[in-house]
Amino acid sequence: MDKVNILIVDDDKNICKLINLYLKKAEYETTICHDGSKAIDLIQKTKVDLVLLDLMIPEINGWEVCKLLKIEHNIPVIMVSARDVIKDKIAGFDAGADDYIVKPFDPEELVARVKARLKSRTSEIRNIKEKNVVTIxxxxxxxxxxxxxxxxxxxxxxxxxxxxxxxxxxxxxxxxxxxxxxxxxxxxxxxxxxxxxxxxxxxxxxxxxxxxxxxxxxxxxxxxxxxxxx
The missing domain is CATH 1.10.10.10 (Winged helix-like DNA-binding domain superfamily/Winged helix DNA-binding domain)
Incomplete structure (x- = not known):
């Protein structure tokens, strides 16, 4: 079975290294990029199961990236941002984010949120499949x-x-x-x-x-x- 691949999108390379370290320990595959345009390009070419997405990234901001991903791919998105203002969180969820984590964060909590979201996603896919198969x-x-x-x-x-x-x-x-x-x-x-x-x-x-x-x-x-x- 293919490993789960998580795309980390953040222009702070230290944050990317930290997240990458903990996700690797949890046995996830990771892909890293530092701007919104590259993120969209990667998703077109690479299997991505979940996106950890900063808001304030170059080229295309996180809100717009999230909207595009939800329209074209419906991939789970967890926003990871230093912006702690409630209106930014609301804007993130309005853009389609599945979760929102504020920096600085506990890396173990982030991994737990990733696991929870992936488990929920698997359940959603299974439910869709079951609805399309009727057994009597x-x-x-x-x-x-x-x-x-x-x-x-x-x-x-x-x-x-x-x-x-x-x-x-x-x-x-x-x-x-x-x-x-x-x-x-x-x-x-x-x-x-x-x-x-x-x-x-x-x-x-x-x-x-x-x-x-x-x-x-x-x-x-x-x-x-x-x-x-x-």
Whole structure:
């Protein structure tokens, strides 16, 4: 597994050396630069997992660097600054900073903050991934891969069939009308041809001949469909 790489951005070389020393002791990889323009360039070319960012740096200040990073990469940013005025802290968080540490700081506290932020980031990524994968008994729908497996075997479904199945599974035991499904999955603003939904449901049932029980795509007569899960 690749080591976590932390980018240190500060024009004070002594501060960089101190931070670098403690991060290395904590077994992190580090990259150091001394101005905002170089920081942005490095992030375009190098794997960076977290940025320790001073505010008062040459070329492009820390606030602007943080804004650009959040827009383009959404990398965790901890601001490390001598500016202890509340309005500067607020401006830092408004720019997208995940944390703010005031100089002078305890290096061990800084490392602890880094660890906490990285742990939180890992949890966030895992939660996003879990939301994109729905598992119901013997059925697994992975929207990151656009892949459906039943009893461990991949099922050949068309993209819209996968989207429909994922939506029903994610909202299990909730009944949706044909019109609602058309609006949510086909972006129809009017009733349109509701037979489109019926055809896709029919195809799903034919391809997902579930014999192990536990779930089924059920017709609610006069209303619509739901994924019924026991």
């Amino acid at each position: 008994h013997n059925l697994a729908i992975d929207m990151d891969q656009y892949q459906v497996r039943m009893d461990g075997q991949e099922v050949d479904l068309k993209p819209k069939e996968i989207q429909l199945l994922h939506f029903l599974a994610k909202n299990k035991n909730i009944v949706f009308t044909r019109e609602q499904l058309l609006e949510k999955l086909w972006d129809y603003n009017n009733a349109g041809d509701t037979r489109t939904v019926d055809v896709h449901i029919k195809c799903l049932r034919e391809k997902l001949k579930n014999t192990t029980g536990g779930w089924k795509i059920k017709t609610i007569w006069g209303v619509g469909y739901k994924m019924e899960v026991q």
